[in-house]
Amino acid sequence: MKKIKVAALPRLLIEEGAFKKLPGIIASSGYGRVGIIHGRTVWNRWGDDLCREFNTLDIDFLDAGVSGEPSPRVVDDIVTAWADEKPELILAVGGGSVMDAAKAAAAMLAESGSGGTKSVKEFLEGVGSMTPSGTTLPLYAVPTTAGTGSEATKNAVLSEIGGFKKSLRHDNYVPKLALIDPLLAVDAPLGITVAAGLDAITQLIESFISTGAGPFTDSLAVSGLVAAGRALPALLQNPENVNARAKMGYAAYLSGVCLANAGLGMIHGAASPIGAAREIPHGLVCGLLLSGTIRRILMRARAQEQRVLVRKIEKAAEALNSDIDQLPELLDGWLEDSGLPGFGEYGFTEDELRVLAGETDMKNSPVLFREKEIAEIFLERI
Numbered sequence: 001m002k003k004i005k006v007a008a009l010p011r012l013l014i015e016e017g018a019f020k021k022l023p024g025i026i027a028s029s030g031y032g033r034v035g036i037i038h039g040r041t042v043w044n045r046w047g048d049d050l051c052r053e054f055n056t057l058d059i060d061f062l063d064a065g066v067s068g069e070p071s072p073r074v075v076d077d078i079v080t081a082w083a084d085e086k087p088e089l090i091l092a093v094g095g096g097s098v099m100d101a102a103k104a105a106a107a108m109l110a111e112s113g114s115g116g117t118k119s120v121k122e123f124l125e126g127v128g129s130m131t132p133s134g135t136t137l138p139l140y141a142v143p144t145t146a147g148t149g150s151e152a153t154k155n156a157v158l159s160e161i162g163g164f165k166k167s168l169r170h171d172n173y174v175p176k177l178a179l180i181d182p183l184l185a186v187d188a189p190l191g192i193t194v195a196a197g198l199d200a201i202t203q204l205i206e207s208f209i210s211t212g213a214g215p216f217t218d219s220l221a222v223s224g225l226v227a228a229g230r231a232l233p234a235l236l237q238n239p240e241n242v243n244a245r246a247k248m249g250y251a252a253y254l255s256g257v258c259l260a261n262a263g264l265g266m267i268h269g270a271a272s273p274i275g276a277a278r279e280i281p282h283g284l285v286c287g288l289l290l291s292g293t294i295r296r297i298l299m300r301a302r303a304q305e306q307r308v309l310v311r312k313i314e315k316a317a318e319a320l321n322s323d324i325d326q327l328p329e330l331l332d333g334w335l336e337d338s339g340l341p342g343f344g345e346y347g348f349t350e351d352e353l354r355v356l357a358g359e360t361d362m363k364n365s366p367v368l369f370r371e372k373e374i375a376e377i378f379l380e381r382i
């Protein structure tokens with residue numbers, strides 16, 4: 001049997017109303033001082049209730065808001081501000097960007113020591129020259145969108161627009177707890193919901209057909225695709241469907257577990273240079289590239305008689321309630337129903353997309369594409 005190695009997994013709680021239990025969970029874990037990193041919308045709606053409960057339980061807290069894709073500067077500012085009154089636990093409440101900023105801040109608060117003399121940029125893969133030691137403050141992740149799966153991964157993606165989009169990564173950075181309360185997500189706008197959902201679905205498909213896939217991640221990827229394949233169409237009909245929100249939360253969590261253990265493919269290899277070039281939601285990039293990439297992988301797998309790969313794409317299609325040949329149309333349909341725009345709306349030009357195709361990493365893709373083919377996939381979505 002091939003070697004199986006599974007990274008640490010966070011404790012998981014998915015429950016309607018679970019957010020209200022969070023202060024009690026933190027108190028019973030023995031933490032008396034919490035640094036909360038949050039998105040603005042969720043804080044406006046739920047922040048007062050959370051603070052009141054922390055006060056009742058005699059838990060000290062600090063808070064910092066994060067919006068947009070996190071940059072090293074955002075992380076450095078939090079680390080500097082909190083260096084002298086360091087929290088014992090970092091709590092992330094928000095979307096993928098918030099969780100990534102919190103994961104990086106938790107690591108850097110422990111890594112840099114008081115004062116935060118080193119920028120997180122120095123520890124980013126392919127950017128800095130330092131290797132993270134893996135020392136980190138414990139992190140509890142409460143995702144408010146179902147997408148990146150950052151609540152289950154060991155990396156934080158940070159970017160500087162016009163510069164880079166790279167990871168801070170260490171096995172120890174996996175959150176200790178992922179708490180998913182579908183009530184936190186019910187009023188998320190449809191466009192954000194679908195873009196995030198297509199990120200999760202892309203991560204599940206890419207890890208399922210990855211060259212790093214194995215039986216452990218395969219079973220989880222299929223379970224996640226079954227949940228997402230029912231939840232996403234239900235949310236397109238009614239974004240306030242709490243049960244569908246919980247299912248998408250489950251699928252996103254599993255997508256994080258799968259990507260951390262099996263790796264990803266060309267779509268995520270393209271998402272880094274595209275996301276570094278202009279401020280465009282990561283989930284939208286995944287959604288725009290998904291069907292074109294799957295269509296070509298399937299064509300190549302059939303032409304080269306890669307039976308295992310064809311069978312896997314068939315299984316992924318079945319999990320999503322589709323036939324293998326209809327899979328690209330199903331994925332296109334979700335994108336079209338949500339009314340999400342193409343690359344052109346974000347200012348990308350054809351020439352720029354051709355250059356970005358040349359910067360795309362194939363990661364663990366089961367099929368290697370030439371630069372010209374990658375450019376074709378991009379240009380279909382301008």
Ligand SMILES: [Fe+2]
Binds near residue numbers: 148203286
């Ligand atoms: Fe992703």
